[in-house]
Amino acid sequence: MPSSPGSSSPSTDRQTDKRRDDAARAAWLYFIGGRTQDEIATQLDLSRQAVQRLVALAVSEKLIKFRLDHPIASCTELAASLAERHGLAFCDVTPSDPAAPGSTSGIAVAAAVRLQRLLASKAPMIVCVGTGRTLRAAVEELDTLDRPQHKVVSLVGAMAAGGQASPYDVVMRLGDKVAAQRYPMPAPVLTETVADREALQSQRAFTVLRELRDQARASFVGISEIGWQAPIQSDGFMTDSDISALIEAGAVGEITGWAFDAEGRPLDSPVNRRVASLPLEIPPQRLTVVVGGGPQKVAPLKAALRGKLMSALITDEATAKALVDQPGDIR
Amino acid sequence: MPSSPGSSSPSTDRQTDKRRDDAARAAWLYFIGGRTQDEIATQLDLSRQAVQRLVALAVSEKLIKFRLDHPIASCTELAASLAERHGLAFCDVTPSDPAAPGSTSGIAVAAAVRLQRLLASKAPMIVCVGTGRTLRAAVEELDTLDRPQHKVVSLVGAMAAGGQASPYDVVMRLGDKVAAQRYPMPAPVLTETVADREALQSQRAFTVLRELRDQARASFVGISEIGWQAPIQSDGFMTDSDISALIEAGAVGEITGWAFDAEGRPLDSPVNRRVASLPLEIPPQRLTVVVGGGPQKVAPLKAALRGKLMSALITDEATAKALVDQPGDIR
DNA sequence: CAGAAGACCGATCATATGCTCAATAACAGA
DNA sequence: TCTGTTATTGAGCATATGATCGGTCTTCTG
Numbered sequence: 001m002p003s004s005p006g007s008s009s010p011s012t013d014r015q016t017d018k019r020r021d022d023a024a025r026a027a028w029l030y031f032i033g034g035r036t037q038d039e040i041a042t043q044l045d046l047s048r049q050a051v052q053r054l055v056a057l058a059v060s061e062k063l064i065k066f067r068l069d070h071p072i073a074s075c076t077e078l079a080a081s082l083a084e085r086h087g088l089a090f091c092d093v094t095p096s097d098p099a100a101p102g103s104t105s106g107i108a109v110a111a112a113v114r115l116q117r118l119l120a121s122k123a124p125m126i127v128c129v130g131t132g133r134t135l136r137a138a139v140e141e142l143d144t145l146d147r148p149q150h151k152v153v154s155l156v157g158a159m160a161a162g163g164q165a166s167p168y169d170v171v172m173r174l175g176d177k178v179a180a181q182r183y184p185m186p187a188p189v190l191t192e193t194v195a196d197r198e199a200l201q202s203q204r205a206f207t208v209l210r211e212l213r214d215q216a217r218a219s220f221v222g223i224s225e226i227g228w229q230a231p232i233q234s235d236g237f238m239t240d241s242d243i244s245a246l247i248e249a250g251a252v253g254e255i256t257g258w259a260f261d262a263e264g265r266p267l268d269s270p271v272n273r274r275v276a277s278l279p280l281e282i283p284p285q286r287l288t289v290v291v292g293g294g295p296q297k298v299a300p301l302k303a304a305l306r307g308k309l310m311s312a313l314i315t316d317e318a319t320a321k322a323l324v325d326q327p328g329d330i331r
Numbered sequence: 332m333p334s335s336p337g338s339s340s341p342s343t344d345r346q347t348d349k350r351r352d353d354a355a356r357a358a359w360l361y362f363i364g365g366r367t368q369d370e371i372a373t374q375l376d377l378s379r380q381a382v383q384r385l386v387a388l389a390v391s392e393k394l395i396k397f398r399l400d401h402p403i404a405s406c407t408e409l410a411a412s413l414a415e416r417h418g419l420a421f422c423d424v425t426p427s428d429p430a431a432p433g434s435t436s437g438i439a440v441a442a443a444v445r446l447q448r449l450l451a452s453k454a455p456m457i458v459c460v461g462t463g464r465t466l467r468a469a470v471e472e473l474d475t476l477d478r479p480q481h482k483v484v485s486l487v488g489a490m491a492a493g494g495q496a497s498p499y500d501v502v503m504r505l506g507d508k509v510a511a512q513r514y515p516m517p518a519p520v521l522t523e524t525v526a527d528r529e530a531l532q533s534q535r536a537f538t539v540l541r542e543l544r545d546q547a548r549a550s551f552v553g554i555s556e557i558g559w560q561a562p563i564q565s566d567g568f569m570t571d572s573d574i575s576a577l578i579e580a581g582a583v584g585e586i587t588g589w590a591f592d593a594e595g596r597p598l599d600s601p602v603n604r605r606v607a608s609l610p611l612e613i614p615p616q617r618l619t620v621v622v623g624g625g626p627q628k629v630a631p632l633k634a635a636l637r638g639k640l641m642s643a644l645i646t647d648e649a650t651a652k653a654l655v656d657q658p659g660d661i662r
Numbered sequence: 663c664a665g666a667a668g669a670c671c672g673a674t675c676a677t678a679t680g681c682t683c684a685a686t687a688a689c690a691g692a
Numbered sequence: 693t694c695t696g697t698t699a700t701t702g703a704g705c706a707t708a709t710g711a712t713c714g715g716t717c718t719t720c721t722g
Binding site: 663664665666667668669670671672673674675676677678679680681682683684685686687688689690691692 | 693694695696697698699700701702703704705706707708709710711712713714715716717718719720721722
Binding site for chain 2: 021023027028029062072097098103109117121
């Protein structure tokens with residue numbers, strides 16, 4: 001696997017553009033026009049496998065998008081059940097791929113649809129986002145838009161302890177996609193000390209973020225378990241000792257860095273006092289959409305639902321089923 | 332080819348629902364999940380060809396949709412050029428399928444995207460529509476929505492002379508798709524006599540339609556040539572003598588039944604005095620979107636652009652190219 | 663300018679998909 | 693219940709697609 005395919009050639013930009021253009025055209029003819037790759041090859045005067053590569057490129061680069069428009073009965077039922085039981089503004093449930101229970105692609109598409117619908121509006125709007133792989137994937141699924149009147153605001157820092165940016169930073173990419181104004185949070189998830197956090201948060205940038213957050217129309221956040229294999233640890237956002245402190249304090253999950261217990265109560269733990277993210281507040285006028293699914297996320301989601309840490313949920317069928325089937329199960 | 336597969340069995344509804352559900356699931360796993368049909372067959376406990384059929388069904392019934400999200404340079408250029416030259420609010424140009432120059436599927440998708448964006452809004456809205464194959468196909472491409480607050484209004488009657496409804500009626504289907512209130516026009520395109528038209532238009536229903544039209548946010552209309560093979564003739568909306576009268580009077584095209592000449596001026600012809608549709612009025616506050624493309628529509632589109640009969644255009648690359656290349660060519 | 667590295671391309675092959683057909687199952691009418 | 697009719701199914705086959713491999717061409721470096 002080549003490591004940096006784009007950076008080697010200086011004239012890559014124009015080349016790439018042309019290539020993507022061709023890819024889009026080929027994919028259009030293939031999926032929308034319903035032609036075969038051979039026919040497209042003839043029309044575009046390319047070899048068949050060149051067309052095959054273009055189509056594959058268009059799919060992998062998501063120049064072409066697939067959307068399901070049919071209410072699958074069991075998903076609809078699960079969604080309605082969860083929405084009603086937990087007083088959610090909405091709940092979207094996508095089919096699961098039984099062969100890949102951890103896959104987030106369906107959830108990402110569903111989240112993208114919601115985000116898209118929201119951001120398509122021309123009225124200036126502020127949208128807050130957390131971080132994480134699922135949200136990042138959702139942003140990749142978005143159509144490009146041109147909405148410089150919108151603002152996208154980060155609820156949580158994307159820097160790991162070392163100072164390097166997380167590849168799962170969402171604000172910047174979202175800002176790119178919709179050409180909106182971007183407000184990243186220049187902070188790690190956890191500061192070293194409580195004093196550091198206070199110093200950080202008294203900065204001007206944080207005041208701005210807080211003000212924007214208060215006017216936001218919606219927040220889209222991920223959710224994660226707290227544990228030894230959890231992404232928040234393996235991505236270097238929390239140290240081993242943070243994790244063990246949280247586990248001892250009874251943490252089952254976190255949202256934007258804030259750890260909570262099985263009842264969905266934010267923990268009164270020293271670790272939580274070093275969280276640099278904006279506080280978890282769920283005012284009714286702002287939609288707080290939790291996006292996530294997979295077996296590891298069932299317990300955190302259960303807790304977050306009990307603690308009313310969200311006003312909407314986007315998940316997959318298997319997770320929704322688990323949430324509906326044993327809602328009271330505390331582990 | 333079986334003629335009426337659905338009507339034979341009384342229990343079709345539930346069967347069909349189940350089948351569509353399965354089809355949606357299979358298509359989801361196939362396109363979004365990226366699994367092979369064999370894998371899906373195993374997971375769903377079906378034979379491989381059963382899955383193949385489900386996927387094909389989902390595609391043909393448009394349970395699964397393909398959208399291109401990439402500005403193909405040449406299309407973008409054509410669109411910008413047309414929009415600027417004719418003062419259009421917007422112009423969308425989709426790639427053409429060189430092997431099927433008359434195909435409207437791309438145009439239909441593009442129109443669906445615009446319609447979708449408009450109708451997704453929750454603020455009550457009135458949208459007017461004409462008729463025709465292209466618009467009908469566009470409506471088929473729409474996602475289902477639930478917007479009972481919207482009203483969809485017909486600008487033109489869908490009855491042919493014989494009294495039977497056209498299969499290309501758009502309002503009813505659009506109303507179904509978005510669960511909006513529907514206002515069809517209970518009239519033919521052309522009445523028998525001028526007196527008939529006046530009688531029709533003095534009816535209460537017409538007053539309502541006119542009032543709704545005046546408050547409409549947008550109109551989506553088709554366009555057609557006037558000639559011996561034109562759909563408006565072969566579908567029985569106009570008689571042979573109507574057509575010859577119009578041709579003699581210099582008609583090159585029609586929009587919602589109103590014939591116009593090469594300069595885009597509505598004809599002062601006896602035939603036009605029998606048109607039951609609402610008048611062609613293009614007030615700036617209401618978007619009037621013409622949707623159509625193909626070789627036969629170049630001349631009508633040219634005329635309509637000259638006569639400023641539209642405020643926006645959705646067409647395909649080949650047509651756009653023809654419009655840009657020889658804009659002044661009168662035939 | 664030579665050499666090396668890497669991207670790109672087309673040929674070939676394995677696999678996946680879609681179509682046809684014959685058998686079977688479901689069904690309506692008698 | 694029987695029977696003719698029609699939808700549905702799976703097998704087999706033709707076609708389309710996707711992956712691999714080796715060669716070529718470009719481009720960067722010494």
